[in-house]
Structures are given as structure tokens and as C-alpha cells.
Amino acid sequence: MASPLTVARQVRRILLDQVKPCLFLLDREFHILLIDGDADYFGYGDLRPGVDCRDAMPFLYGLSPMDAIHLPLVETASGRAADILFAPMGENQSLLLTDASRERAGRQVVQQQANELRLVHKQQQKLMDGLRVERDELARRHREAEELSRMKSGFIAGLSHEFRTPLTGILGHIDLLRDPKHDQETLAENVHSIESNATHLLSLVDNVLDQASLEVGQLVLHPVPTRLTAFCREIEAMFTPLARQRGLEFRLHRRGELPEWVEIDLTRLRQVVINLVGNGIKYTDTGFVALIVAWAKNRLQMSVSDTGPGIPKAARERIFLPFHRELNTSGRQGAGLGLAISAQLVGLMGGRLRLADRPGGGSVFGFAVPAPQVGTALAARQDGAGHRVLLVDDSPDIRMLFLRILRKAGFVVDSAADEPEAWQRFEEHRPDVVLVDLYLKEWEGTGLIKRLRARGFTSGVVAWSASSLRQDVQRAMSAGADLYLVKPVEPAVLCAALNEVLHRRIAG
Amino acid sequence: MDTRKICILGDFAVGKTSLVARYVHNEFSERYYTSIGVRVDTKIIGLPDGSPLKLAIWDIAGTDTPTELFLRYLRGAAGYLLVADGTRAETLARALQLREAVESQLALLPFVGLVNKADLRGEQEIHQDRIATMREAGEIWLAVSARTGENVDNAFSVLLASLSG
Ligand SMILES: Nc1nc2c(ncn2[C@@H]2O[C@H](COP(=O)(O)OP(=O)(O)OP(=O)(O)O)[C@@H](O)[C@H]2O)c(=O)[nH]1
Ligand SMILES: [Mg+2]
Numbered sequence: 319m320a321s322p323l324t325v326a327r328q329v330r331r332i333l334l335d336q337v338k339p340c341l342f343l344l345d346r347e348f349h350i351l352l353i354d355g356d357a358d359y360f361g362y363g364d365l366r367p368g369v370d371c372r373d374a375m376p377f378l379y380g381l382s383p384m385d386a387i388h389l390p391l392v393e394t395a396s397g398r399a400a401d402i403l404f405a406p407m408g409e410n411q412s413l414l415l416t417d418a419s420r421e422r423a424g425r426q427v428v429q430q431q432a433n434e435l436r437l438v439h440k441q442q443q444k445l446m447d448g449l450r451v452e453r454d455e456l457a458r459r460h461r462e463a464e465e466l467s468r469m470k471s472g473f474i475a476g477l478s479h480e481f482r483t484p485l486t487g488i489l490g491h492i493d494l495l496r497d498p499k500h501d502q503e504t505l506a507e508n509v510h511s512i513e514s515n516a517t518h519l520l521s522l523v524d525n526v527l528d529q530a531s532l533e534v535g536q537l538v539l540h541p542v543p544t545r546l547t548a549f550c551r552e553i554e555a556m557f558t559p560l561a562r563q564r565g566l567e568f569r570l571h572r573r574g575e576l577p578e579w580v581e582i583d584l585t586r587l588r589q590v591v592i593n594l595v596g597n598g599i600k601y602t603d604t605g606f607v608a609l610i611v612a613w614a615k616n617r618l619q620m621s622v623s624d625t626g627p628g629i630p631k632a633a634r635e636r637i638f639l640p641f642h643r644e645l646n647t648s649g650r651q652g653a654g655l656g657l658a659i660s661a662q663l664v665g666l667m668g669g670r671l672r673l674a675d676r677p678g679g680g681s682v683f684g685f686a687v688p689a690p691q692v693g694t695a696l697a698a699r700q701d702g703a704g705h706r707v708l709l710v711d712d713s714p715d716i717r718m719l720f721l722r723i724l725r726k727a728g729f730v731v732d733s734a735a736d737e738p739e740a741w742q743r744f745e746e747h748r749p750d751v752v753l754v755d756l757y758l759k760e761w762e763g764t765g766l767i768k769r770l771r772a773r774g775f776t777s778g779v780v781a782w783s784a785s786s787l788r789q790d791v792q793r794a795m796s797a798g799a800d801l802y803l804v805k806p807v808e809p810a811v812l813c814a815a816l817n818e819v820l821h822r823r824i825a826g
Numbered sequence: 827m828d829t830r831k832i833c834i835l836g837d838f839a840v841g842k843t844s845l846v847a848r849y850v851h852n853e854f855s856e857r858y859y860t861s862i863g864v865r866v867d868t869k870i871i872g873l874p875d876g877s878p879l880k881l882a883i884w885d886i887a888g889t890d891t892p893t894e895l896f897l898r899y900l901r902g903a904a905g906y907l908l909v910a911d912g913t914r915a916e917t918l919a920r921a922l923q924l925r926e927a928v929e930s931q932l933a934l935l936p937f938v939g940l941v942n943k944a945d946l947r948g949e950q951e952i953h954q955d956r957i958a959t960m961r962e963a964g965e966i967w968l969a970v971s972a973r974t975g976e977n978v979d980n981a982f983s984v985l986l987a988s989l990s991g
Binding site for chain 2: 372376377379380381382385387388389390391392393399418422425426429430433434436437440444
């Protein structure tokens with residue numbers, strides 16, 4: 319049987335083996351005075367009395383000689399962990415290292431698992447959040463699509479009515495025309511009614527087609543030099559009598575200096591302004607409708623205010639959506655597309671159509687779109703100035719009409735109905751600019767443009783067509799056209815466009 | 827040689843060990859091995875005036891609760907890097923708690939805030955405005971990446987520049 323002393327010695331050895339205590343006695347400059355224990359275990363076997371031990375034990379930096387501190391789980395030079403006890407001892411300091419490797423290893427496994435779990439959890443959370451956002455977005459889009467489809471159905475129902483009314487009118491008046499006994503006056507009345515019904519029908523069709531083009535992103539802008547003051551006068555002339563008929567006043571205000579010429583898609587601008595002013599007049603019973611025009615920093619600002627009933631807050635969000643019928647509840651006619659188209663056109667032109675309350679009652683619709691000023695040089699040459707134009711179009715009516723218009727504007731004009739005739743005229747007439755219809759019978763306008771360019775014709779080519787599809791525009795431009803116009807083209811716009819092309823050719 | 831003790835503080839897995847490995851050894855590992863306790867690395871750098879300076883860099887195990895022990899590790903530090911993980915917004919809040927503890931219980935030490943893992947561009951959760959607000963309050967915050975090394979040397983230089991003496 320072992321003596322108590324032997325047992326005590328054995329226990330002590332086992333304990334020492336477990337704890338691996340290693341004591342360093344240091345002076346106030348951290349120089350080693352004495353080492354007792356297995357310094358090698360911690361990677362400090364090379365340290366000898368006399369050296370500054372902080373080089374090997376950088377965890378001692380920052381401590382001052384009088385500090386007493388216990389630092390657990392510090393990594394030592396051997397990579398093992400130690401508990402460090404640092405304390406003053408008389409004039410000197412004692413530094414005791416005991417092994418903490420096992421404790422660190424144990425904790426490491428537990429902590430590693432815990433942290434990884436938290437990271438995984440976080441990842442899951444992120445994924446779920448992402449999915450939730452996506453789901454909400456999908457649901458939102460679904461709701462929008464449903465709403466749109468609901469509005470479309472209502473719209474089509476309403477539209478058939480809108481179409482039927484003028485068509486019935488037209489057919490009725492044609493019937494009356496068949497009556498051989500009518501006099502000159504009723505004849506004129508009938509023709510006038512047919513005309514106004516047809517005009518209304520045409521504007522309905524235009525709106526539906528515009529909305530369709532906007533929906534497929536096929537509507538392209540065609541900015542042309544535009545005379546702002548002339549445009550204002552045109553709007554004034556159009557709406558003053560209309561307003562008067564409804565017992566209203568139409569006011570036009572020009573704020574500040576307007577440039578003579580700006581570049582903008584006049585057709586679309588006109589469409590928006592007519593729609594806004596037209597709505598104002600339609601929905602206002604007493605008072606006035608005002609159009610305010612201003613121009614600053616190459617942006618054209620327009621606002622249309624009225625003294626009508628205003629638009630209820632609840633309806634505002636929907637009012638710019640296509641197919642809404644908010645404004646039609648009062649039983650007034652309109653297909654519910656005008657504002658949606660206007661909003662989208664303003665967007666296309668680089669602005670935003672906004673709606674506000676008019677102080678004192680009524681609404682204000684306003685927008686600002688880029689409309690860079692164009693030089694007076696261009697404006698000065700606005701008349702045809704004897705430039706030679708060859709007009710190629712298979713419709714005799716169009717040819718006749720525009721021959722007259724262009725001649726009146728000062729151009730020297732010749733025309734052709736098809737490609738062979740176009741070539742003949744081309745040789746004789748030597749035009750400065752050729753105006754080509756894209757969709758001609760039997761052959762395509764783009765072919766003619768290509769062949770013109772292939773023969774070295776370097777002057778202006780303007781393509782025009784009833785199509786505003788992007789691919790048609792691209793086809794014409796890549797064939798060599800300088801400009802593309804969508805029919806119907808206002809005479810003023812056509813003249814401006816021809817001048818623009820002539821100017822570009824001269825300048826270039 | 828002059829020496830300075832600086833500490834790296836932050837929540838777990840924000841990249842403290844990775845930042846030190848990048849700065850001292852120019853190394854990076856994708857693997858995550860949780861630190862326990864502390865590990866002190868040194869790096870000798872040249873000061874603008876040409877004299878060398880030894881940095882003792884304390885990589886302290888990540889924590890979200892500033893215990894007495896945690897604060898003990900900071901004894902004698904001249905300043906610290908406060909690290910958050912840009913892809914986990916909550917680590918910024920935790921970092922700010924750590925700073926609060928240091929400032930209230932220890933000292934107003936100079937620090938430089940780091941938003942690590944800047945390389946994970948699409949996954950950032952800490953908004954630029956948040957950082958901008960702290961910068962407006964006079965704090966230094968840098969976007970860094972231990973993985974690419976982006977701004978890592980700079981982070982240490984900026985901290986050194988803000989240490990007094
Ligand atoms: N993408 C990317 N990953 C990083 C970056 N820095 C660190 N990581 C990764 O993030 C994880 C955690 O990095 P560590 O450096 O171990 O983090 P720590 O802050 O020391 O973590 P604890 O020691 O647990 O407190 C590891 O998988 C690293 O590879 C970085 O800049 N970019
Ligand atoms: Mg670590």
C-alpha cells in the first residue's frame with residue numbers, strides 16, 4: 319500500500335501535468351530573471367534570462383509593471399492557449415502561465431456550432447424576407463393586372479357604345495342623303511353631321527391605337543422645330559369658340575419670354591394640350607379654363623387649370639390609368655383613355671403629368687418637358703425658299719394636297735406615284751429633298767430610299783407613313799432616311815421638317 | 827522600439843480574424859473558425875517620419891455582450907477597430923453597444939468603424955445613409971473587405987493617425 323506522501327506526490331504530478339504551470343520572474347523592464355516550469359510547452363523554450371520577454375509574448379504590451387491582471391484563454395507562441403496571471407511581486411513581477419488548451423478546444427466546438435447556427439438562421443431569414451418581398455410584388459402585379467383587365471373589359475363595353483353612336487349617326491345621315499328630294503341646305507347639314515361624327519370616330523380610333531402602341535412601347539417621338547407662339551395661337555383659336563359655346567372663358571397666359579422656336583414633338587404636344595384643355599372645358603360648367611405657358615432652361619412648362627368640380631382625392635390615383643372611367647360617371651362622353659395617353663405621352667417626352675387642386679376650386683394639370691430652343695437661322699429659313707422637293711406617294715389625293723401645300727410654302731415641288739416614275743422625275747427635277755411614303759403599292763419605300771443612297775444621292779430624304787411602329791422607323795432610318803414623319807402630318811410640321819433636313823444637309 | 831496595443835472588436839463572424847490575417851500576413855480564408863479568447867499578432871510599420879512602430883494587434887473573440895472579461899482584454903489599448911458585417915445589419919448595432927461599453931466603463935479611446943465584407947455588393951444590409959449620419963457626427967467609418975483587401979491597410983493607417991502620442 320502506497321504511503322500518503324507518495325499519493326500526495328502522485329496527485330501533485332498529475333495536477334502539474336494537467337495545468338502545466340510555468341512561472342516567469344520579470345524585472346520592471348520585462349526582462350526575464352528566472353523561469354520555472356515547462357516553457358517549451360507554450361513555445362517559449364528559447365527564452366533565456368536577460369531578454370525582454372514581450373517580443374515573444376506580445377500580449378504583455380500595454381501592461382505596466384504595477385498592473386495585476388488575469389487574462390484567460392490567450393494564444394501562446396506554440397499555438398496552445400494559456401491562462402495568464404500577471405502580478406507585482408516585490409520589486410519585480412511574476413507571470414504565471416497555465417494550460418487552457420483543453421478548455422479552449424471544448425469551448426471552440428460549442429461556440430462554433432452556436433455561431434454557425436446563428437449564421438444559417440440569418441441566411442434563412444434573408445431568404446424568407448426576399449421571398450416575402452417577391453411574393454408581395456407578385457401579388458401586387460397580379461392585382462394590377464386584374465384591375466387593368468377589369469377596366470379593359472368595362473372599357474370595351476363602353477367603347478362599343480362610343481363607336482356605335484357616331485356610326486349610327488353617319489349611317490342615318492347617309493340614308494337621308496339617298497332621299498332624292500332634299501334641298502341644298504339639308505344636303506349641307508347632312509354632310510356636316512357626317513363629317514363631325516366621322517371626326518369624332520377618328521379621334522376615338524386614334525386614342526385606342528395610341529394606347530395600344532404605348533402599351534407595347536412602340537410609340538416613337540418625332541421632335542420637329544416648332545413655333546411656340548403659333549402653337550399657342552392655334553390652341554386659342556380652337557378653344558375660344560368652344561368655351562364660349564359652353565358659356566365659359568378660355569384664357570391663355572404666356573409667362574415670361576417664350577423662345578420663337580423650340581424642338582418638340584408638336585403632334586404629341588398638341589394631343590396632350592387638346593386633351594387637357596378639352597377635358598377642362600368638358601367638365602367645367604361655369605368660370606374659365608386657363609392654359610399657362612412658360613419656358614425656362616430648355617424646358618417647356620404648361621399647366622391647364624379650370625374652375626370645374628375638381629377631382630376627388632380617391633379618384634386621383636386611378637385617373638392616369640388607362641381604361642379608368644372615373645370622369646365618365648357624370649354620363650359625359652369619352653373613352654377614358656385621353657388622360658392616360660396624355661400622362662404616358664408626357665412621360666415619353668421626358669416629363670411627368672401632375673394633378674393638383676386649384677386654390678378656390680377646380681383642378682390644375684401641369685407638366686414640364688424638354689424643349690430645347692432652336693436657332694434663329696433655322697427659323698429664318700422657314701419658307702421653302704425655292705428648294706426642290708420630290709414627293710413620292712401612291713395616293714393621288716395626298717399628292718395633290720401636298721403639292722398645293724408645299725408650293726404655297728415656297729417649295730418647288732414635283733411628284734411621282736411609284737418607283738419608275740420617281741426615277742424619271744428624279745432625273746428631270748434634281749430635288750434637294752425627297753419625301754417618300756413607306757408603304758407604296760407593289761414596292762416598298764425603303765427600297766427606293768436605299769437605291770437613292772446607293773446612287774450617291776446625298777441630299778435630304780424624309781420618310782413618311784401612317785405607321786408609328788418602331789421597326790418601321792428603324793427600317794426607314796437604316797435605309798438612309800434623315801427623318802421620319804407619321805401621317806397625318808400637319809402642313810406646318812412637314813414644312814418645318816423639310817427645312818430641318820435641308821438645313822442639316824447644308825450645315826453638314 | 828515604440829509599441830502600440832490596438833484591439834479589434836465586433837460581433838461574431840464579422841471578419842475580425844480575417845482582417846488581421848489580411849493586414850499582417852496578406853492572407854484570406856473562406857473558412858470560418860470561431861476565435862476563443864484572444865490572439866495577439868504584431869506588425870512593424872514605418873511611421874511617416876521614418877521611425878518604426880510595433881503594433882500589437884489583439885484579435886478578441888466576437889461577442890455581443892461586453893462582459894467584464896471582454897473589457898479586461900482592452901487594458902492598455904491605444905485605440906481600436908470597431909467591425910460590423912455589412913451583410914448583417916444587426917452587427918452594426920452590436921458594435922455600437924460594444925463601443926458604448928468601452929466608453930462608459932473604460933475610456934474614450936480613439937476608434938475607426940469598419941463595415942466589412944464590402945465585396946458582397948448585392949448583399950449589403952447596412953445603408954449608406956446610416957454610415958453617412960455617423961460620419962456627420964464626426965466618426966470615421968470605412969467600407970472594407972478582408973477578402974479583397976479593399977481599404978484594409980488604410981483602416982489601420984487611419985486608426986494610427988488618430989492615436990494620440
Ligand atoms: N466575403 C467576405 N467574407 C469575409 C470577409 N471577411 C471575413 N469573411 C468571412 O466571414 C467569416 C468570418 O470571418 P472571421 O474573420 O473568422 O470572423 P471573426 O470576426 O473573427 O469571427 P469570431 O472569431 O467568431 O468573432 C469567414 O467565413 C470569413 O471567410 C470579407 O471581407 N468578405
Ligand atoms: Mg475570429
